[in-house]
Structure formats: structure tokens, C-alpha cells
Amino acid sequence: MERLLTIKDIAIELGISISTVSRALRGQPDVNAETRKAVVDLAEKLDYQPNKAALSLLNKHTNTIGVLVPNLDYFFATAIKGIDEAALEAGYTVMVCQSNESYGKELINTKRLLESRVDGFIISVSSDTKIVDHFKKIQDKGIPMVFFDRDVNELQAPKILLNNFEGGYIATKHLINKGYSKIAFLGGPERMSISNQRFEGYKSALKEAGIKFNVKFVEHGDFNQEYAYVxxxxxxxxxxxxxxxxxxxxxxxxxxxxxxxxxxLRIPDDIGLIGFNNEPITNLLSPSISxxxxxxxxxxxxxxxLFIEMMNNDSTASSDNIVLKPKLIVRESTMRK
Amino acid sequence: MERLLTIKDIAIELGISISTVSRALRGQPDVNAETRKAVVDLAEKLDYQPNKAALSLLNKHTNTIGVLVPNLDYFFATAIKGIDEAALEAGYTVMVCQSNESYGKELINTKRLLESRVDGFIISVSSDTKIVDHFKKIQDKGIPMVFFDRDVNELQAPKILLNNFEGGYIATKHLINKGYSKIAFLGGPERMSISNQRFEGYKSALKEAGIKFNVKFVEHGDFNQEYAYVxxxxxxxxxxxxxxxxxxxxxxxxxxxxxxxxxxLRIPDDIGLIGFNNEPITNLLSPSISxxxxxxxxxxxxxxxLFIEMMNNDSTASSDNIVLKPKLIVRESTMRK
DNA sequence: AACCTTTCCGGTAACGCTCCCGGTAATTTT
DNA sequence: AAAATTACCGGGAGCGTTACCGGAAAGGTT
Incomplete structure (x- = not known):
């Protein structure tokens, strides 16, 4: 690795002290206008960039957010765009790790991010994760974190969630309104909170409509479409x-x-079908999927x-969840004549 | 930010020197077996993690790769998985930035990654990028970088590319073999290398089949499907x-x-259609798209x-491109009876 | 018994930067 | 003219870690 430019180099070049260069560069008072200009100009010319490692060591923070997601599918890619944008505005850099829905990978990634001394975490837990000690440990160290999308009951931390119950409810109710009555539920992994919350919404809508809940109409499985297929x-x-x-x-x-x-069988005539997430593909398939x-x-x-706010207020947990609203998108797959 | 655990804490706790703790932890000789055990045990118990900032300052490298991509669509998400895997194996952490196909955003991201003192870059340039001075500047600093997917002629650096010419050629040839002859080309932005290379392959296949190239059958535009639609x-x-x-x-x-x-019009009977990338969705659409x-x-x-190899050999540019082979996937959209 | 190796450990400098303090020269106040 | 203030700058310590050197104590060699 090459030796990169430091303020020391600038100091020597200009025949002044390191302290003065530092002050000049950070726009502090106590430095002569001419000296300042000379320093700033030279720094500009030599394309000086402060060494973040040195800063981190000194300030005890890295201005980096560790983002932990299960994968990079449409939903998370979009969410990360949002994180990115807000982080950039506030001068933070983002480090993204994907767990591939695996607990082991999640463990490794948290460790790595911790070693990188990220200032905090934005997390969506893997579906495979049953124990959350690794997150508790982070909390114990006083490192802030916020969760999104996937809930973790065992953890007391701010969470940005969707009202999954309502999502399940309006999806099911929509089917009922369209005249369907023998409605099956295709769920994710058994323990998964978002799946279960949507399931509760589903049951609630059935109950409200006076439709008896039928266990035989419920399937659980992994997240991929092969499972759904079988x-x-x-x-x-x-x-x-x-x-x-x-x-x-x-x-x-x-x-x-x-x-x-x-x-x-024909969709929607023989069987109605509704999904969840509004991935762009659902609008391209034939029939398009509600x-x-x-x-x-x-x-x-x-x-x-929320994370950045926590950082600024130095409060580890605001602990009030933010719950966003789901929206029904009606397409061909539920438009029975 | 809380004060995190350091080797000094361990040293004091155990009543020994900092140097000894350091040596014990890194498995160096010159430390008594008992002392070592005590140190390792305590570090384990207190969940000690070395401070990467301090290490970086000392070693002049961060063990971090900066990855610059235009977006997080299927192709890049998959590529990043590959990068991630190889990086993890070699003990590197990955920092991903997306340019959203914007030159300005790419500029900002390179700067940020540079400030973060990444050891090098893995880059796929934005389609919007016409000037590559920001990359040249990096190279001038002796920071290694490798490009993938999208070629940049102006830059002398190792590249992992697809044989896009061949891709365009086999796609077009396949259409010709299926009896199509008035074949249009739907391209990306005018200046974009991968688009143009595929275009050359397209022309080559036409020529070989004795089909006269028709400019009116060529359209260029942005990357999104609305442009393709109009x-x-x-x-x-x-x-x-x-x-x-x-x-x-x-x-x-x-x-x-x-x-x-x-x-x-009916696909493939009235019009044959073939795409590029093999995104999963192409297999789900009706008709499925070749x-x-x-x-x-x-x-x-x-x-x-390749990047890691460069890092180990301390060679800034191996400069020989690696070219991967495209593969034809035949589906319904070109299966004319 | 006097020397030479080992074995094990502690101290110090350095990485790049900022903060704090102190100092000199110039300027202002009495 | 002496004193006090101001403007500007340099030196040193410290952030957490490792590399390097030197030293004490233990053991081994004649």
C-alpha cells in the first residue's frame, strides 16, 4: 500500500506546524488568512483526504452504519436505497451485509460489522434466526440499533414495521369480497413473525365474514417458490x-x-390469487397478480x-415502534367476473 | 459512544503489560502458556474485539473493498453475492455503493469510499459516465481496482467482462435460425459499451446470414422498460x-x-423476442422469454x-481481461412453429 | 562457577489526527 | 511607557494497536 498524503506532508511543504494545518483545514479561528489560503489551496491541489481511521480512533465513532439484511431482493434493494439516501444526507456511510436467511451467516456478519466499529445497526433478521443473543450483546455494549420489516419480540429496540396483520386482513377480505370463500393461506417458515401476523389478519377476516377457519387450508414452508409450488x-x-x-x-x-x-385451473375464475410485496414482476405476469x-x-x-436521530440524541432506545400501512393492489388474479 | 473494551483493559485486569496481551492474542511465541490462556479466556469472556481503526492506522490498509455498482437489480445483486463470498473467504469486508446510473452519484460515492480508505475498488460504471478522471485519479494514487461487466476503454485495468459480441451474435443467429429475418435491435444508451458490443454481434450475425442491415430497425434509449415500450x-x-x-x-x-x-401481435408467431441477462422473471412470463x-x-x-490476488502480489495492474462466455437460453418467445 | 542461551515480559515509538496548553510578537489599553 | 490584550502558531499528549528492542530470570553448557 502506498503512503497516502497526510497533513504532515502539507505542513512540511509549507514549513508550518501540523496543528496549524489541521486548524486551517477545519476552518477554525486562530489562523491567519494567508496561511489558511495556502493550506487549503495545497490540500486541494494534492487532493488531500483526511484519514478516517485516525479520526475514528480519536472520535470513537466511524460515521458508518451497519446494515444487515436477509438478501438483496426487490424489497430489500429498495429499502437499502432509502437507507442510503438518508444516510448520505447525514454524512454516514453504509455497510451492507446479507445473511442469505442463514443464522450462521448473520452471526459472522454481525461480528465483522462490530469489528469494523460501525456506529450502529439497521437490521432485518434472517428467517432462520431463533436465538437473538448476538443482538442482545450489541445492545449491552450500548450500541444503538433499529430493526425494520421483520419483528423480533425478544428485543427492546425501535422498529419500523409494516402492519402485517392489516395486510393479511385486507388481502383476505378482498378475496372474500370477490366471492371467494375457501381461502388457503400459503405461509413462510413456521416461526416467522411477519408470516404469522399476516396469518392472524387472514384468520380475523375469515372470522368477521363468518367463514370457518380450516387448518387444511394452511401451508407453511420455506421462502422460495419451489416450496410454494409443492x-x-x-x-x-x-x-x-x-x-x-x-x-x-x-x-x-x-x-x-x-x-x-x-x-x-384458471386464475381468477377457478382460483383467486393474491400475493404480498408488490414486486414489479407481479404486474407483468399473466394474469397480473393482486x-x-x-x-x-x-x-x-x-x-x-430514526437511527440518525438516536445517534444525535444519544438515546439508545426510543422503543416506540413506527408502523406503516399496507395498501391493496388489485390486479387480474382476483378479478373474477 | 461508549468506551469499548481494549487490550489495555485486559492488561490492567490481569496485571500484565499491553504488549504481552497483544502477543498472546495473536498467538505469537514469547508468551507463557498460562499467561496466554488467562488472556485468551478473559478476552473471550469480555467479548473483546480489536479496534479496526487502530489496525488500519498502523497497517495502512483497511481490509475493505469498495464496490461500486449502478444499481441492485438481479444481475448486480447476484454479482455482489459472488464478491461477498470471495471477499469473506479472504478476510475482506465489502462496502457497496450504488450510483443509480448517475455520474454525479458515482463521483460522490468514489469520494466517500476513498475517504473510508478502502484498499481498492471493484467497479461497474454507471451508464451515465462519460468522463473517467475520477477513476484515473484513484489509479494515480496506486490504489488497485478491477472493473466488471461494463467496459471502460480509456482505463488500463483488469476487467472481468462478458463476451458481449458473442452474446449479441448467438442471440441474433438463434432468431435467424428460427426463420426470422427482419430483426430489430433494442439498445441501451448510445455510448454504452456493452450495448454497442452486443450490437456489433447482432450486425455480424446478420451479415453472415446475408441479411442486409437496416438502420430503421435500430433503437436506442435509456435502460428502463418504458423506453423500450415507446x-x-x-x-x-x-x-x-x-x-x-x-x-x-x-x-x-x-x-x-x-x-x-x-x-x-402474438409472440412468437408474429414476432420473435429475445432478451439478455436471464433474469428469473423471463422464465415466469407468458410466453417465457428466450x-x-x-x-x-x-x-x-x-x-x-482477481482483486485479492492483486492485493497479495502488490501488482497494481495485471491488465489482462478475463472474458466469460454467454449462453443461449431458448424459451417460448422464439419457438415459432 | 562463570558463561551462554532460552524464556518470558515490559517499555517505547509510531500510525494520522485533534485538543489543549503555552508562548511569542504585535496591537491595544491605561 | 508599562501593562494587558489579541492574533497567530508550535509542541505534546492521546486514541488502540503492533513492531522492535532491551532486560531479568531461568535453564543449560563447559
Whole structure:
């Protein structure tokens, strides 16, 4: 590694002291106008950049936010854009790590970010994560963190969440309004909070409509569309077939759609289908898939803003959750004539 | 910010010197087995983590790679996974910045990464970038960088590229083999290298088949599907209509598809369509879209490996490009009976 | 018993930067 | 003209860590 330019070099070049260069560069008083100009000009000319490591060592903070996400799919990519924007405004740099929905990878990533001495964390936990000691440990050290999208009950920390209950509710209610009554639920991993909250909303809508909840219409599985595909196959092979499917994510909805098509059933006439996330693809498929929109960009931006606010106020936990509203997007897959 | 644990704390706690703690922790000789155990145990118990800022200051490197990408779409998200994996193996941390295809944002990001004293860069330039002085400046400082996916002729640096010429060639040839002859090309921004290389491959395939190249069948525009949509509208409204479209990206192919459908034309019977990238969505659309696959993950991984190799050999530029092969993926959109 | 190796440990400088203090020369106040 | 203030600058310490050197105590060699 080359030796990069330091204020010492500038000091020597100009025949003045390091302290003076430092003061001049930071616009402090106690420095002569001419001297200041000479320093600033030279720094400009030589493209001087302060060494962040030295600053970090001194100030005990890095101006860096560690962002931990399960993956970089449409939702998280959009959320990260939001985080990025807010962080940049406030002079923070962002370090993104993806866990690939794996607890082990999440552990490694938190450790690395901690070693990098990030000032704090913005986290969406992996679906695989059951123990959250690694996050508690961070909290114990007094390092601020905010969670988004995926809830962690065990942790007392600010959270930016979607009202998933409401999302599940309006999705299911929409299906009911369209005349569907045998509505199946395609869920994510069993323990996953967002899946379960949407599930509760689903049950609530059923109950409200006087439709008896049927356990046989509920499937759980992994996050990818292959699982959704086989789970839907099972649903459609059963004696009691559903006439609509509410999938807790668009990925799963797509898997379900493939299965439905394979069974020679028509959407939305034979089977209604609604997803969750409003990924752009749902609008391009044929039929286009109804879904629940969640404000990913806003979520990321809010999370980052909240984080920055915490940093400024030096308060480790404001602990009041921010809950955003889901929005129903009606497309062809639920438009039964 | 709380004061975090340092080796000094451990030294005091154990009543030994800082040097000894340091040596014990790094597994160096010259330290008694018992002392070592005591140190390691206490460090473990207190969850000690070395301060990277101090290390960086001392070693003059940060073990961090700055990754600069235009966006986080499927291709780049996959490539980043590859980079991540290789980086992690070698003990590097990755800092990702997206330019949103904007030159200005790219400038800001390079500056920030430079300030963060990343050890080097892995870059895919924004389509908006016409001047590359900011990269030249980095090179002048002796900071290693490798480019991937998008070529920059003006820069002498290692590059991981796809054989875009070949990609354009096999895509077009496939259309020709399927009996299409009036083949239009839907390109990206005018100056963009990957678009132009694919375009050259397209022309080469036409020439080889004895088909006269027709300028009216060529459209350029921005990267998003709206542009592709209006451009295709134009193609289809013209007197001379194409009977197939080769879009230089899947996004553009999707825009074209929407336009084709709106015109009441059938794919692949009236018009053949092939894209580029092999985004998963192309396989889910109806009809599914033929495309050219490029090994995104491998590309990222290779880029990172090359970078790390450069770091180890302390060679700033190995300068020989690595060119990966595209692969034809045949789907419904070109399967004319 | 006098020397030479080991073994183990502590002290110091350095990385690049900022903060704090002290000092000189110039300027103002009495 | 002496004293007090101001303007400007330099020196040193310290942030957490490692590399290097020197030294004391223990053991090994004649």
C-alpha cells in the first residue's frame, strides 16, 4: 500500500506546524488568512483526504452504519436505497451485509460489522434466526440499533414495521369480497413473525365474514417458490380444494401460480390469487397478480432517519415502534367476473 | 459512544503489560502458556474485539473493498453475492455503493469510499459516465481496482467482462435460425459499451446470414422498460415492421413485450423476442422469454478473487481481461412453429 | 562457577489526527 | 511607557494497536 498524503506532508511543504494545518483545514479561528489560503489551496491541489481511521480512533465513532439484511431482493434493494439516501444526507456511510436467511451467516456478519466499529445497526433478521443473543450483546455494549420489516419480540429496540396483520386482513377480505370463500393461506417458515401476523389478519377476516377457519387450508414452508409450488400442489390434490390462495409473499404467489397452471385451473375464475410485496414482476405476469404493497423505500429511509436521530440524541432506545400501512393492489388474479 | 473494551483493559485486569496481551492474542511465541490462556479466556469472556481503526492506522490498509455498482437489480445483486463470498473467504469486508446510473452519484460515492480508505475498488460504471478522471485519479494514487461487466476503454485495468459480441451474435443467429429475418435491435444508451458490443454481434450475425442491415430497425434509449415500450411502439407503427426483436436486456425485452401485446401481435408467431441477462422473471412470463445467460455470480466472484490476488502480489495492474462466455437460453418467445 | 542461551515480559515509538496548553510578537489599553 | 490584550502558531499528549528492542530470570553448557 502506498503512503497516502497526510497533513504532515502539507505542513512540511509549507514549513508550518501540523496543528496549524489541521486548524486551517477545519476552518477554525486562530489562523491567519494567508496561511489558511495556502493550506487549503495545497490540500486541494494534492487532493488531500483526511484519514478516517485516525479520526475514528480519536472520535470513537466511524460515521458508518451497519446494515444487515436477509438478501438483496426487490424489497430489500429498495429499502437499502432509502437507507442510503438518508444516510448520505447525514454524512454516514453504509455497510451492507446479507445473511442469505442463514443464522450462521448473520452471526459472522454481525461480528465483522462490530469489528469494523460501525456506529450502529439497521437490521432485518434472517428467517432462520431463533436465538437473538448476538443482538442482545450489541445492545449491552450500548450500541444503538433499529430493526425494520421483520419483528423480533425478544428485543427492546425501535422498529419500523409494516402492519402485517392489516395486510393479511385486507388481502383476505378482498378475496372474500370477490366471492371467494375457501381461502388457503400459503405461509413462510413456521416461526416467522411477519408470516404469522399476516396469518392472524387472514384468520380475523375469515372470522368477521363468518367463514370457518380450516387448518387444511394452511401451508407453511420455506421462502422460495419451489416450496410454494409443492405446497400448492398438495392443496390442489386434496379432496377439499380451496377456491383462492393468499400467499404471504409474491415469490410464493408465483410458485402457487405455476402449480395452479399445471393443474389446468384458471386464475381468477377457478382460483383467486393474491400475493404480498408488490414486486414489479407481479404486474407483468399473466394474469397480473393482486398483491399488498408495502412502502419499502420509505421504510428504509425512516429506519435510517430514526437511527440518525438516536445517534444525535444519544438515546439508545426510543422503543416506540413506527408502523406503516399496507395498501391493496388489485390486479387480474382476483378479478373474477 | 461508549468506551469499548481494549487490550489495555485486559492488561490492567490481569496485571500484565499491553504488549504481552497483544502477543498472546495473536498467538505469537514469547508468551507463557498460562499467561496466554488467562488472556485468551478473559478476552473471550469480555467479548473483546480489536479496534479496526487502530489496525488500519498502523497497517495502512483497511481490509475493505469498495464496490461500486449502478444499481441492485438481479444481475448486480447476484454479482455482489459472488464478491461477498470471495471477499469473506479472504478476510475482506465489502462496502457497496450504488450510483443509480448517475455520474454525479458515482463521483460522490468514489469520494466517500476513498475517504473510508478502502484498499481498492471493484467497479461497474454507471451508464451515465462519460468522463473517467475520477477513476484515473484513484489509479494515480496506486490504489488497485478491477472493473466488471461494463467496459471502460480509456482505463488500463483488469476487467472481468462478458463476451458481449458473442452474446449479441448467438442471440441474433438463434432468431435467424428460427426463420426470422427482419430483426430489430433494442439498445441501451448510445455510448454504452456493452450495448454497442452486443450490437456489433447482432450486425455480424446478420451479415453472415446475408441479411442486409437496416438502420430503421435500430433503437436506442435509456435502460428502463418504458423506453423500450415507446421504442417498440415506434418500430411496430412503421411501414417496415420487424418480425423479431433482440433487446439488449431483459428489462427492455419486457417493455417490448408489453408493446407487442398492446398491438395485438402474438409472440412468437408474429414476432420473435429475445432478451439478455436471464433474469428469473423471463422464465415466469407468458410466453417465457428466450434470453442470453451471463454468469453473474461467477463474474462477481472472479472479480473479487482477481482483486485479492492483486492485493497479495502488490501488482497494481495485471491488465489482462478475463472474458466469460454467454449462453443461449431458448424459451417460448422464439419457438415459432 | 562463570558463561551462554532460552524464556518470558515490559517499555517505547509510531500510525494520522485533534485538543489543549503555552508562548511569542504585535496591537491595544491605561 | 508599562501593562494587558489579541492574533497567530508550535509542541505534546492521546486514541488502540503492533513492531522492535532491551532486560531479568531461568535453564543449560563447559
Amino acid at each position: 405446497n400448492t400442489n398438495e392443496l390442489l390434490r386434496a379432496k377439499q380444494k380451496p377456491d383462492a390462495i393468499f400467499a404471504m409473499s409474491d415469490r410464493l404467489a408465483i410458485g402457487a401460480m405455476q402449480s395452479i397452471k399445471k393443474h389446468g 398483491t399488498i404493497d408495502q412502502p419499502a423505500f420509505e421504510m428504509g429511509k425512516t429506519a435510517a432517519r | 421504442n417498440t411502439n415506434e418500430l411496430l407503427r412503421a411501414k417496415q415492421k420487424p418480425d423479431a426483436i433482440f433487446a439488449m436486456s431483459d428489462r427492455l425485452a419486457i417493455g417490448a413485450m408489453q408493446s407487442i401485446k398492446k398491438h395485438g 434470453t442470453i445467460d451471463q454468469p453473474a455470480f461467477e463474474m462477481g466472484k472472479t472479480a473479487a478473487r
